[in-house]
Structure formats: C-alpha cells, structure tokens
Amino acid sequence: MKSFYGKVKMINKILFLLLISFNAFGEDAGQMMMDEIENRAEIEKSIKNIDEDDDGGSSFLQGSVDGSVVTEIEEDGNNEFFLSQENPAITLPTKRDYALQNGQKIIEDTSIPNDRLIEATNREIVKEVSNQKSKVFSFYYIRDDYDIKDSRGVFQQTYVDDQSAVRGGSLMFSLERALYNSWINILWGANAGFGLSQGNGRFVDGTRSDAKFSLWTLPVELGLTLEIPISNWFTLSAEAGPSAMGLYQVRSDFESGAKGKRRRQVGTGYYAEAKFKLSLSNIFSGTGFDYFSEYGISNTYLDIIARMQDYGNFQDDITITGQSLGIGFTFDYL
Incomplete structure (x- = not known):
C-alpha cells in the first residue's frame, strides 16, 4: 500500500512539472493564455467603438506626429494635410509645390491624346506661373554709344574720336524684388556693372600720343520698375532711378606707383x-x-x-550722357 501511495505522489509531482513547462512553452511560442484572451477582447471592443464613432472624415488622428501638429489646408476644394513648421526638419509646401500639383490636374482632360499628355501638362504649368514672381535676376550688355564730354575735349578725342579707340560697352547685373503682381507688376531693385573704353591720349596741341589710356566705368543704380504683361509671350517694362558712377582711369606711359598713373573719381546722375x-x-x-x-x-x-x-558732378569737368541699345536675359523666381 505504501508503494502505491508513493507512486501516486510521484505521478502528481511529474504532472505538476509538466504543467509548469507547458505554461512556459505557451508563452514563448506566442500562444495566448486566458488572461491574454480577455485583454485582447477588450482591445477589439475599443477598436470597434472607435470605428462606430468615426464620421467618415480624415483618417488622421488628432494630436501630433513627432512633435508636429497635423493641420488641414484647403486648396481648390480639396482637403490636404501637411505637417506644420513646429518641427524644423519638416517643411510646408511652397508656391512651386502647389503650382506643380495643380498643373498635374490636366491629366484628367481626356481630350488630350496620350502621346501629347506630358507636353500639354508642362505647357499648362508654365502658363499658370509665367506671371508670378517674388524676385528677379537679370544680366545684359549695353553698347557704349554715350557722349563723353569735358571742358577741353580730351575724353571725346581719346575714347571716341581716336581711330584706335575701343569702346567695349557695359555688362550690367540686376536684382529686384516684386512689390505687386497683377495686370501690372511693380518691382524695386538695384543694378551694378562695369564697362571699359580704351584709346590713345592727346597732347595739349591735339596731336596723338603713343600712351594708351584705359577708362573703367562702374555704375551703381537704384530703380523702380513697372511691367505690363501684354500676353504669355511678351512683356513691356520701364525702369528709372538715381545712380552713381565711378571712373577709374589708367595710363600706360607712367611707371607703376607714379603720381598721375591712376585717377579715380565719382559722379552722380540718373x-x-x-x-x-x-x-x-x-x-x-x-x-x-x-x-x-x-x-x-x-x-x-x-x-x-x-x-x-x-552723369555729371565728377571731380573733373566731365559729363557722360546719351542713349544706347542692349540685349540680355531675365529670370523670374517664384
């Protein structure tokens, strides 16, 4: 009888150990125990309640994502969601982004053949933004057809009348900011550039010298611009303002550092x-x-x-006046 009870006791210990081992194995294998099943049921119930409360609106939950508040922006009746600038690493869409997105809507136009779809889309985007700008950069070349006059006529004889005179013209650079964009555009900005003229000097009696003179002109200008977009193809503009010009003259017959080899002066004008x-x-x-x-x-x-x-008011009695023509390129930035 003792041996029988001993065997029963031994079997109970073995079953107890097997039960503990099975429980541990179930957790490691990802099998849900009863308490986990109850928790899962509560979670599913909560999700069901959220679905029932959903009004069919945005799929975004209120709150924040990585510290950035989700905001709603309405553009042409379409609700789009972007992250605000509270997180510096995330940027809001620019005007260029909106233009590119809105321009792509033309792909829904079934009247455009498939093989012309991309070209039509590009053309519509360019047409949409062609009169929009926030800043403008331009560079242009102006011929030097101006009159250079002084009381003795030396500048005119050296840089204009001399048979070997070279008038290189001026290269100008301009940067402007838009103040108003509509049927008329208003901008303000600054221009700067440089020009070079060369010729042989003259003696007091008017005879030609072998000395070569170089005259650098350095204009700096502030201006107001009015533009009228006539069509998508061309625009007319007018610009005016005050200006200052620096003159830097160098002669070849003096040694470097000698007095009179270089002469600098500044004048004003418009x-x-x-x-x-x-x-x-x-x-x-x-x-x-x-x-x-x-x-x-x-x-x-x-x-x-x-x-x-x-231009006038130079240290020497000099005036630079007249009209000229030029050609250049302008780049409008959105």
Whole structure:
C-alpha cells in the first residue's frame, strides 16, 4: 500500500512539472493564455467603438506626429494635410509645390491624346506661373554709344574720336524684388556693372600720343520698375532711378606707383530703361518646365533694351550722357 501511495505522489509531482513547462512553452511560442484572451477582447471592443464613432472624415488622428501638429489646408476644394513648421526638419509646401500639383490636374482632360499628355501638362504649368514672381535676376550688355564730354575735349578725342579707340560697352547685373503682381507688376531693385573704353591720349596741341589710356566705368543704380504683361509671350517694362558712377582711369606711359598713373573719381546722375521681354519659357515649354521644377524659375525672358543715362558732378569737368541699345536675359523666381 505504501508503494502505491508513493507512486501516486510521484505521478502528481511529474504532472505538476509538466504543467509548469507547458505554461512556459505557451508563452514563448506566442500562444495566448486566458488572461491574454480577455485583454485582447477588450482591445477589439475599443477598436470597434472607435470605428462606430468615426464620421467618415480624415483618417488622421488628432494630436501630433513627432512633435508636429497635423493641420488641414484647403486648396481648390480639396482637403490636404501637411505637417506644420513646429518641427524644423519638416517643411510646408511652397508656391512651386502647389503650382506643380495643380498643373498635374490636366491629366484628367481626356481630350488630350496620350502621346501629347506630358507636353500639354508642362505647357499648362508654365502658363499658370509665367506671371508670378517674388524676385528677379537679370544680366545684359549695353553698347557704349554715350557722349563723353569735358571742358577741353580730351575724353571725346581719346575714347571716341581716336581711330584706335575701343569702346567695349557695359555688362550690367540686376536684382529686384516684386512689390505687386497683377495686370501690372511693380518691382524695386538695384543694378551694378562695369564697362571699359580704351584709346590713345592727346597732347595739349591735339596731336596723338603713343600712351594708351584705359577708362573703367562702374555704375551703381537704384530703380523702380513697372511691367505690363501684354500676353504669355511678351512683356513691356520701364525702369528709372538715381545712380552713381565711378571712373577709374589708367595710363600706360607712367611707371607703376607714379603720381598721375591712376585717377579715380565719382559722379552722380540718373538712368532710365525700356525693355521688350520675350518669354522663352512659353516658347520652349519643355525647357521652361525643367527650369521651373528644378530651380523655381517661373519665366525666362530675352530682353531687348533701350537705355538713356546722364552723369555729371565728377571731380573733373566731365559729363557722360546719351542713349544706347542692349540685349540680355531675365529670370523670374517664384
């Protein structure tokens, strides 16, 4: 009898050990125990309640994502969600992003053949943004057809009348900011550039010298610009403002460092320009779209320029006046 009870006791111990082992194995193998099943049921019930309360609106939950508040932006009746700038690592969409997105809506137009779809889309985007700008950069070349006069006529004889005179013209650079964009555009900005003229000097009696003179002109200007977009293809503009010009003259017959080899002086005056601007972006819409999508250039123009200027008040009795023509390029940035 003792041996029988001993065997029963031994069997109970073995079953107890097996039960503990099975429980541990169930947890390691990912099998749910009874308490886990109860928790899972509560979770599923909570999810069901959320689904029943959902009004069919946004799939975004209220709150924040990585510290950035989710905000709703309505654009042309479509609700789009973006992350605000509270997180510096996340940027809001720019005007260029909106233009690219809105321009792509043309793909829904079934009247456009499939093989012309991309070209039509690019053309519509360029057309949409061609008159939008926030800043403008341009560079242009102006011929040196101005009159250079002084009391003795030396500058005119050296840089204009001399048979070997070279008048290189001026290369100008301009940066402007848009103040107003609509049927008329108003901008303000600054221009700066440089020009070079060369010729042989003259003696007091007027005879030609072998000494070579070089005259650098360095204008700096502030101006206000009015633009009238006549169509998508071309624009007319007028610009004017005060200006200052530096003159830097160097002669070849003096040694370096000698007194009189270099002469510097500054004068003041004003300028005015009129431009006929042909839109290259609308003519070549594929390239125009590439410039816009890659660099934010909303329009590229070929400029035909008429310019007048009037400078005086130099240390020497000099005036630089007249009209001239030029050509250049303008880049509008959105």
